[in-house]
Amino acid sequence: MSQQEMLGVESVEAFRDRAAVWLDAHAPRRSPEGWAVAQQEVTRERERDLVIAAKLFQSELFAAGLTGLRWPRPYGGHELTVSHEIALAEAAAPFDLPTGFVFSITFGMCGPTVLAHGTEPQKRRYIEPMLRGAEIWCQLFSEPGAGSDLAAIGSSAVLDGDHWVVNGQKVWSSGAHYSDFGLLLARTAPELPKHRGLTMFIVDMRAPGVTVRPLRQMNGAEHFNEVFFDDLRIPAGNVVGQVNEGWRTAITTLMNERVALGGGGDSERKAGLANLFELARAAGRYHDPVVRDRLARVYIEHTIVGLIGQRVRDAVLRGAAPGPEGSVGKLATARSDKALAALAAEMSGARTAAWKQDDDRGGAAWADMLLSVPARSIAGGTDEVQKNIIGDRVLGLPREPESDRDAPFRDR
Numbered sequence: 001m002s003q004q005e006m007l008g009v010e011s012v013e014a015f016r017d018r019a020a021v022w023l024d025a026h027a028p029r030r031s032p033e034g035w036a037v038a039q040q041e042v043t044r045e046r047e048r049d050l051v052i053a054a055k056l057f058q059s060e061l062f063a064a065g066l067t068g069l070r071w072p073r074p075y076g077g078h079e080l081t082v083s084h085e086i087a088l089a090e091a092a093a094p095f096d097l098p099t100g101f102v103f104s105i106t107f108g109m110c111g112p113t114v115l116a117h118g119t120e121p122q123k124r125r126y127i128e129p130m131l132r133g134a135e136i137w138c139q140l141f142s143e144p145g146a147g148s149d150l151a152a153i154g155s156s157a158v159l160d161g162d163h164w165v166v167n168g169q170k171v172w173s174s175g176a177h178y179s180d181f182g183l184l185l186a187r188t189a190p191e192l193p194k195h196r197g198l199t200m201f202i203v204d205m206r207a208p209g210v211t212v213r214p215l216r217q218m219n220g221a222e223h224f225n226e227v228f229f230d231d232l233r234i235p236a237g238n239v240v241g242q243v244n245e246g247w248r249t250a251i252t253t254l255m256n257e258r259v260a261l262g263g264g265g266d267s268e269r270k271a272g273l274a275n276l277f278e279l280a281r282a283a284g285r286y287h288d289p290v291v292r293d294r295l296a297r298v299y300i301e302h303t304i305v306g307l308i309g310q311r312v313r314d315a316v317l318r319g320a321a322p323g324p325e326g327s328v329g330k331l332a333t334a335r336s337d338k339a340l341a342a343l344a345a346e347m348s349g350a351r352t353a354a355w356k357q358d359d360d361r362g363g364a365a366w367a368d369m370l371l372s373v374p375a376r377s378i379a380g381g382t383d384e385v386q387k388n389i390i391g392d393r394v395l396g397l398p399r400e401p402e403s404d405r406d407a408p409f410r411d412r
């Protein structure tokens with residue numbers, strides 16, 4: 001009997017087999033058609049269906065014991081090992097899980113932040129409903145005047161008895177319109193320097209004082225929003241981490257975000273590559289030496305991105321704090337995805353601009369990808385910001401000068 005079995009933990013092999021059988025019965029397999037559909041414009045109507053399907057699937061994953069593998073048991077997790085998590089990722093690779101982008105912020109950023117910095121009552125209240133698929137979370141950080149310079153956040157929170165009163169505006173808040181809760185970063189001490197007077201809060205997205213307005217992107221989707229707070233009252237018990245220590249709490253969220261954006265999606269990447277090669281064949285360009293040269297470059301870049309992602313995931317799974325390698329992965333992912341989309345659009349030719357509904361070469365999907373990939377150089381920190389992080393923390397170059405770093409925020 002293995003040590004795991006003696007401790008009453010399902011062996012990795014048995015777990016992998018159980019997961020594969022369950023997924024085979026409950027999840028759609030990846031296919032070129034499925035990939036093309038997934039790339040197409042997500043209208044709010046289509047999104048409503050995707051959200052319902054994601055919540056249902058997440059509840060089924062929970063009932064089957066296939067989520068929250070390494071999260072603590074008192075909050076609905078299983079306290080399993082890194083090897084179980086890898087086994088699940090491998091078993092899930094051939095499938096297109098409906099949880100996709102809907103739960104990516106909930107599990108990739110908000111859950112880990114609440115687990116790392118939340119109070120015991122917060123963990124008991126919020127973690128299990130995430131795992132059960134009952135509640136979706138969003139990230140309320142960026143503002144019109146605070147993106148790359150996130151510490152410049154101007155939304156204010158003022159203590160009034162046992163509540164904080166919040167006023168201000170957020171922007172680019174992905175999924176805020178279907179989220180139940182959000183992690184909000186607001187300024188609680190304008191007399192302190194900009195990094196030291198911020199606090200993180202849990203916001204009920206349906207509370208009075210929260211207004212969510214859609215923003216339309218150039219690919220036609222309305223994936224993100226502007227969010228306004230007008231005298232929103234947040235109970236004092238909703239502070240995550242310490243008051244005025246929100247920057248430290250936010251770093252946990254941002255590091256996890258970079259890993260989520262730069263360290264994942266291996267099977268999706270392989271599906272994109274396979275479809276690119278198929279497109280080259282269908283367009284009669286597969287033997288064109290110039291196209292072959294570019295295909296080879298895209299293939300090499302994507303393979304390297306896959307290896308970087310693997311390295312990042314392995315480090316995180318081993319328990320190492322996500323570090324600047326997340327920035328390397330994110331930068332490389334943005335670059336290689338843009339190269340892939342550009343080559344596909346070129347080979348697709350006029351189909352990328354005007355396609356028939358039954359276009360079997362995925363014209364709509366490539367067009368949408370071409371219009372969506374530029375966002376990868378912005379979301380989760382721009383390419384330039386990732387380069388600054390790499391210069392500073394990996395290459396040991398001098399830090400970028402920040403003249404307002406130590407001044408009180410209100411005197412900037």
Ligand SMILES: Cc1cc2nc3c(=O)[nH]c(=O)nc-3n(C[C@H](O)[C@H](O)[C@H](O)COP(=O)(O)OP(=O)(O)OC[C@H]3O[C@@H](n4cnc5c(N)ncnc54)[C@H](O)[C@@H]3O)c2cc1C
Nearest residue numbers: 139140141142147148172173174375378379380381382384
């Ligand atoms: C698809 C998508 C989803 C998003 N989802 C969310 C979300 O859910 N929640 C959330 O809070 N935010 C979200 N964001 C916002 C995102 O984090 C910001 O857009 C990003 O941090 C950049 O900030 P900004 O848009 O204000 O650009 P700015 O910071 O104004 O940057 C403008 C330009 O200046 C450059 N620049 C800025 N500072 C420097 C510097 N120091 N050195 C060199 N160049 C610099 C930038 O690289 C960029 O090219 C999302 C963005 C996108 C595109």
